Amino acid sequence: xxxxxxxxxxxxxxxxxxxxxxxxxxxxxxxxxxxxxxxxxxxxxxxxxxxxxxxxxxxxxxxxxxxxxxxxxxxxxxxxxxxxxxxxxxxxxxxxxxxxxxxxxxxxxxxxxxxxxxxxxxxxxxxxxxxxxxxxxxxxxxxxxxxxxxxxxxxxxxxxxxxxxxxxxxxxxxxxxxxxxxxxxxxxxxxxxxxxxxxxxxxxxxxxxxxxxxxxxxxxxxxxxxxxxxxxxxxxxxxxxxxxxxxxxxxxxxxxxxxxxxxxxxxxxxxxxxxxxxxxxxxxxxxxxxxxxxxxxxxxxxxxxxxxxxxxxxxxxxxxxxxxxxxxxxxxxxxxxxxxxxxxxxxxxxxxxxxxxxxxxxxxxxxxxxxxxxxxxxxxxxxxxxxxxxxxxx
Ligand code: PMP
Numbered sequence: 163x164x165x166x167x168x169x170x171x172x173x174x175x176x177x178x179x180x181x182x183x184x185x186x187x188x189x190x191x192x193x194x195x196x197x198x199x200x201x202x203x204x205x206x207x208x209x210x211x212x213x214x215x216x217x218x219x220x221x222x223x224x225x226x227x228x229x230x231x232x233x234x235x236x237x238x239x240x241x242x243x244x245x246x247x248x249x250x251x252x253x254x255x256x257x258x259x260x261x262x263x264x265x266x267x268x269x270x271x272x273x274x275x276x277x278x279x280x281x282x283x284x285x286x287x288x289x290x291x292x293x294x295x296x297x298x299x300x301x302x303x304x305x306x307x308x309x310x311x312x313x314x315x316x317x318x319x320x321x322x323x324x325x326x327x328x329x330x331x332x333x334x335x336x337x338x339x340x341x342x343x344x345x346x347x348x349x350x351x352x353x354x355x356x357x358x359x360x361x362x363x364x365x366x367x368x369x370x371x372x373x374x375x376x377x378x379x380x381x382x383x384x385x386x387x388x389x390x391x392x393x394x395x396x397x398x399x400x401x402x403x404x405x406x407x408x409x410x411x412x413x414x415x416x417x418x419x420x421x422x423x424x425x426x427x428x429x430x431x432x433x434x435x436x437x438x439x440x441x442x443x444x445x446x447x448x449x450x451x452x453x454x455x456x457x458x459x460x461x462x463x464x465x466x467x468x469x470x471x472x473x474x475x476x477x478x479x480x481x482x483x484x485x486x487x488x489x490x491x492x493x494x495x496x497x498x499x500x501x502x503x504x505x506x507x508x509x510x511x512x513x514x515x516x517x518x519x520x521x522x523x524x525x526x527x528x529x530x531x532x533x534x535x536x537x538x539x540x541x542x543x544x545x546x547x548x549x550x551x552x553x554x555x556x
Contacts, residue, residue: 181493182514189509193217193406195533197509204509205537207527212376212484213449213456214532215406221445225407228441235434240423243434251444255411258382258447260391263419266440268432270371270400270410271297275304276428277367277398277412278338280421282307287332289320291339291350295369296517298338308332314343315480317354324362335364341384342372345518345526347485349373352385356393367396375404376460376484380451405450407442409435456531460484464529467538471527474546475555479524487513487524488545490554496523499552506544 163171177183189199193216197206215221228247235243248266255264267273278301282288286307290298293314302309308330310323320337327335337359339350352368359366373384383399385391396414401407412422422429435443464484471478477489490496496512503510503525514523549555 181497195530195537199504199509202504202507204504204507205533205541206530207508207510207541209528209530210372210403211406212372212404212460212528212530213381213406213453214530215375215404215446215449215453218406218446218449220449221406221442224445225438225442229436229438231437233438234436237434238430238432239434240430245437245440247437247444248434248440251440251447252411254444254447256413258380258451259397259413260382260386261397261413262416264411264413265419265422265429266435266443267410267412267429268435269408270295270369270398270402271300272428272432273398273400273410273412274298274369275301276426277396277422278302279304279428280426281305281418282336284308285332286334286336287327287330289323289327289335289337289364291315291343293343293346294338294340295344295371298340298369302338307336314346315348315351317351317358320355321358324358324364328362335359335362336367337364338367339369340372341368341370342377342483342485344372344485345513345524346479346487347372347481347483348479349384349482352388352390356390359395360393365395366393367398368394370397370399371403371410372483372485374399375450375453376457381453381457401443401446405443405446407446408439409443460529460531463531463533463535463538467527467529467542470542471545474542474549476545476549484529486527486529488527488549488554489522489524491521491523493523495552495554496525499525499548499554502548502551503544506548508541508544510545 189197191197195206196203237243252264274297282305284306288302288307289310292311312320312323341350370383375381377384378386385394398412400410468478468486479487490499493514500512510525510527513526
C-alpha cells in the first residue's frame with residue numbers, strides 16, 4: 163500500500179465518520195415518475211425532469227433520427243463540430259430568449275465554468291449569492307476575480323458589498339445568481355438585483371437551470387415571467403432538467419457571445435454535443451414552448467404538495483417552486499429519513515454538506531408534471547409516517 167492509498171483510505175474513513183460518504187446506486191426508468199431501484203418500485207422525487215420530457219417518445223425518436231448523422235460530433239465546435247442543426251438551434255434559442263445571440267455548451271457545469279472564467283479577470287469584482295450552484299463557485303475560482311459573496315437572497319447585503327467594491331476601485335462588476343435555487347426551491351430577488359446592477363453599473367448573469375421550461379410564457383424562464391428579460395446581460399440555462407435532455411446554453415448580446423466563442427475554454431477545448439443530443443434538444447424546445455398544460459399541472463401539484471407537507475408540520479424552508487425541501491438538520495438523520503422513505507416506496511434522497519450548509523441536511527422533493535395524484539397522496543402518507551417515526555414532526 164502506497165502513501166497515497168493510505169491517505170485516500172483515511173479520507174474515506176473521515177467522510178464515513180461524518181455521515182458524508184456517497185455511493186452510486188443504480189436505478190432504471192429514471193425518466194419516469196415511478197422508477198426501480200434494487201428491485202423496488204419507487205415514486206420518483208429525485209429527478210430534475212420536471213415536465214416529464216426525458217421520457218417523451220417524440221424527443222427520443224428525434225434523438226434516434228439525429229444519430230444517423232453520426233454517433234458523435236467527432237470534433238470541437240471550432241473544428242468540425244458545428245453543423246447546420248446546431249447553428250439553427252442557437253438562432254432559435256436567441257429568438258426564444260429575446261437576445262441577439264446564443265451559444266450551446268456541453269453542459270450547465272461547463273457553461274458556468276467557461277463563461278465566468280472567460281468574462282472575469284483578476285481586476286474584476288464578482289458578486290455571488292452564497293447558495294449559488296457549485297459550477298458558478300468553480301467558474302469564479304478559476305477566473306481569479308475578487309469574489310464578494312452576499313447573504314442568500316439578501317439585496318441589502320449585496321448593496322453594501324457593491325459599495326465596498328466601489329471604494330476599493332473595482333471598475334467592472336458582475337452579479338451572478340441562480341434564479342431558482344436548487345436545494346431550497348426559492349427564487350432570487352431579481353427585480354432588486356437588476357435595480358442594484360443598474361445603479362452600480364454592474365452586469366447581471368442569471369443561471370436559470372431550474373426555472374427554464376417551468377416558469378414564464380413558453381417556459382422562457384423566471385426573468386421572462388417577471389417581464390425582466392431584456393435587462394439581464396447574460397442568461398444561462400440547461401437542457402438537462404425541464405427539457406429532459408442534456409447540454410446547456412448561454413444567451414446575450416452578439417459581442418458577448420462572439421467573445422465567448424473566442425475565449426471560453428470549456429466551450430472551445432471539448433467535443434461538441436453528439437448530433438442525437440442536439441436533435442433531442444431541438445425537439446424538446448418545441449414541446450417546452452407548447453407545454454403550458456404541463457407547466458400548469460406542475461404548478462398545481464407543487465403548490466398542493468408543499469401545502470400538505472406544511473400542514474403535516476414539516477419545515478419546507480423558503481420553497482416557492484417545484485423543488486421542495488423537508489428540513490431535517492443532521493446528516494445521518496437525512497440518510498435514515500431517505501432510507502425509511504424508500505422502504506415505504508418513495509425515492510427522495512438526502513442532501514448533505516457540502517451541497518448545502520452544515521447543519522441543514524434535508525430531503526429534497528422534486529415534483530414532476532406527470533406525477534399521478536394517487537402517487538402523491540401515497541407519498542405524503544409515507545413522508546408523514548416517517549417524519550413522526552424519526553421525530554421530525556410531532
Ligand atoms: N446550475 C445549476 C443551478 C444547477 O442546479 C446545475 C445542475 N445541478 C447546473 C448548473 C449544472 O448543469 P448540468 O447538470 O447541465 O451540468
